[in-house]
Amino acid sequence: MAFKKTRDVYFVSGGISKFAKARPEVTFQPMVKEAYDYALKDIGLENKQAQEVFDGSVASYFSDHFSRQLMAGIMIQDYLGLCPLPSHRVEAGGATGGVCFQEAYKNVASGVMDTCVAYGFETMSHVNTWKGNEFIALASDVSFDYPVGGFYSGYYAMMVVRHMQEFGTTVEQLAHVSVKNHINAFHNKYAQKRKRLTIKDVRNSEMVAWPLTMLDICVMSDGAACGILASEDGLKKIRKATGKDPKNLVKVTGIGRGTDAMRMSDRPHKKVILLAHEKASDYKDLKYPGIHSFRAGRTASKLAYEHAGIKDPLKEIDFVELHDAYTSSEIQTYEDMGLCKYGEGGKFVESGAPFLPNLDYGLGKLPRQGEMPVNPSGGLIACGHPVGATGLMQAVFALWQLQGSMKKHVGDDTIQVKNAKRGAIHSHAGTGTYVTVSILEKA
Amino acid sequence: MNIQAMTPAAEKIRLAETDDGTILFKVPFPKEMKDIQHMSPIIIKQPYHIDYIHSYGQDSPFFAGLANGKLLGTKCPKCKYTYGTPKAHCMECGSPTEWFELPEVGRIHTFTVCHRGGEEFLKETPFILVLVEWDKVDTLFLSRLVGVDTSKPSLKMVGMKIKAQFKRNAKFRPTDVYFVPAE
Numbered sequence A: 001m002a003f004k005k006t007r008d009v010y011f012v013s014g015g016i017s018k019f020a021k022a023r024p025e026v027t028f029q030p031m032v033k034e035a036y037d038y039a040l041k042d043i044g045l046e047n048k049q050a051q052e053v054f055d056g057s058v059a060s061y062f063s064d065h066f067s068r069q070l071m072a073g074i075m076i077q078d079y080l081g082l083c084p085l086p087s088h089r090v091e092a093g094g095a096t097g098g099v100c101f102q103e104a105y106k107n108v109a110s111g112v113m114d115t116c117v118a119y120g121f122e123t124m125s126h127v128n129t130w131k132g133n134e135f136i137a138l139a140s141d142v143s144f145d146y147p148v149g150g151f152y153s154g155y156y157a158m159m160v161v162r163h164m165q166e167f168g169t170t171v172e173q174l175a176h177v178s179v180k181n182h183i184n185a186f187h188n189k190y191a192q193k194r195k196r197l198t199i200k201d202v203r204n205s206e207m208v209a210w211p212l213t214m215l216d217i218c219v220m221s222d223g224a225a226c227g228i229l230a231s232e233d234g235l236k237k238i239r240k241a242t243g244k245d246p247k248n249l250v251k252v253t254g255i256g257r258g259t260d261a262m263r264m265s266d267r268p269h270k271k272v273i274l275l276a277h278e279k280a281s282d283y284k285d286l287k288y289p290g291i292h293s294f295r296a297g298r299t300a301s302k303l304a305y306e307h308a309g310i311k312d313p314l315k316e317i318d319f320v321e322l323h324d325a326y327t328s329s330e331i332q333t334y335e336d337m338g339l340c341k342y343g344e345g346g347k348f349v350e351s352g353a354p355f356l357p358n359l360d361y362g363l364g365k366l367p368r369q370g371e372m373p374v375n376p377s378g379g380l381i382a383c384g385h386p387v388g389a390t391g392l393m394q395a396v397f398a399l400w401q402l403q404g405s406m407k408k409h410v411g412d413d414t415i416q417v418k419n420a421k422r423g424a425i426h427s428h429a430g431t432g433t434y435v436t437v438s439i440l441e442k443a
Numbered sequence B: 001m002n003i004q005a006m007t008p009a010a011e012k013i014r015l016a017e018t019d020d021g022t023i024l025f026k027v028p029f030p031k032e033m034k035d036i037q038h039m040s041p042i043i044i045k046q047p048y049h050i051d052y053i054h055s056y057g058q059d060s061p062f063f064a065g066l067a068n069g070k071l072l073g074t075k076c077p078k079c080k081y082t083y084g085t086p087k088a089h090c091m092e093c094g095s096p097t098e099w100f101e102l103p104e105v106g107r108i109h110t111f112t113v114c115h116r117g118g119e120e121f122l123k124e125t126p127f128i129l130v131l132v133e134w135d136k137v138d139t140l141f142l143s144r145l146v147g148v149d150t151s152k153p154s155l156k157m158v159g160m161k162i163k164a165q166f167k168r169n170a171k172f173r174p175t176d177v178y179f180v181p182a183e
């Protein structure tokens, strides 16, 4: 795809509510307001100035079932005092937040808006965990898939079994992801689960869908997140309102999105979609994507890299925040994003490459430790996964990484990636149906 | 006409009240208004149940097939792409597809043992989900596998031959067919 030159888009500020299993003391609107107010405060913008500074918004939440409230988006818009500015809600399963971020980007890049607020939330605590799993499973074909035993952990388990069969990936390699992300989150005050785990802990925890255990799977959360995007002209408006220059600017330099069939049974077995640094001969006998890989994730990566001018992601990106709803999907995503070849995801995590260089994970010396930190925040597995907020949460963590402001915002600079200049964020919906990848760079 | 003359005193006007739904007696309330923001949230249970009129639409022959002991897929007459789970139109070329009967015996493409599940299926755990593959069929089929020990899952199960069996009384759900070991 040829990307036409559009306006530069800056990601100026963000906020996150503390993710928790339940937030019964508030309904969703004040929860979003926590994240929104934080983002305003960070650039010194007064709430009453928002009307003159902001041109509109995009709302992100996945499930009407979870809140049993249709049109929740407009209820946030009015609560934040953003009516009558333009807005719309986006929905793309687990990738809703990633899509929201990109729609806000497009509003600004296209010139429709100079400033755009992206906000999202999910309240998953209003039903019990297993009813929640039932709701999520309704995001599979209700004629053919859901009634067979609709359960997303089961679907992902079938995918990783195929990955293990195809490439020799091991359950211990999956457990590495859980150990890494939980220990990273130990230093992130926003995270829902902050634990020092061992490979053994992960394998010995309750089996949910073989081979995935409770600690291979993210939990459900209540939470909200918010980001503010602006053009050059938008920055001027912010400057005029606050009397100061927005500092530590980050630019969005690439967006990509891909899709795949809802029913896993419908996924083709064809040829690998190649990234710039790969050759067809790398994958002579591999049938693709089959059940083992995410064609949508590969497509999103390819488009985002082309847009941002990235030829070799492992060398040209400094860190990644990716959608690890399952340890297995983190490993599969390393491959989709071209951080390693298809089939090498298990070895990639075992090598230590996606771990932070400065942390002790209780795994001894890892040969490639710190080469490409993945989910320095702790990811979904440890931070939580309030669906509509998740993709925006990743964006905000990436913003703070690039600003070098992790200490200020998460209270600990242990998980600050040193001298980070370019990061990628990756948001993913059910079994890889919608995936977004966006590239952020220090301006 | 004088409306007031016809209306009873305000305190005598009552909306009819019933005993169903949430009734919480003696809700605590602070004496001072300034203390009210510290009160705990009120959390109530709201039941929600609905019967959907779900049509299988163009996929209805599949369910009629199951009720008659036949597992049906579809095939594209134009490009020959073959669907193990029916699609009424070909994803490859857009043509309308034709129904055909799938082979009785297939293989496990992948599987899992679910020890937990959505609430509706919790009582059935542990159960085995399989994606079934057949020779010369391009796509797969999601089903249950029974007759295999759920306590000993292993990668050796991938590739195992399995065959379709049908419920005697169809419930018009995709689980009217399930798979058992074929050897």
Ligand SMILES: [Zn+2]
Pocket (backbone or CB within 6 Å): B076, B077, B078, B079, B080, B081, B090, B091, B092, B093, B094, B095
């Ligand atoms: Zn065709």
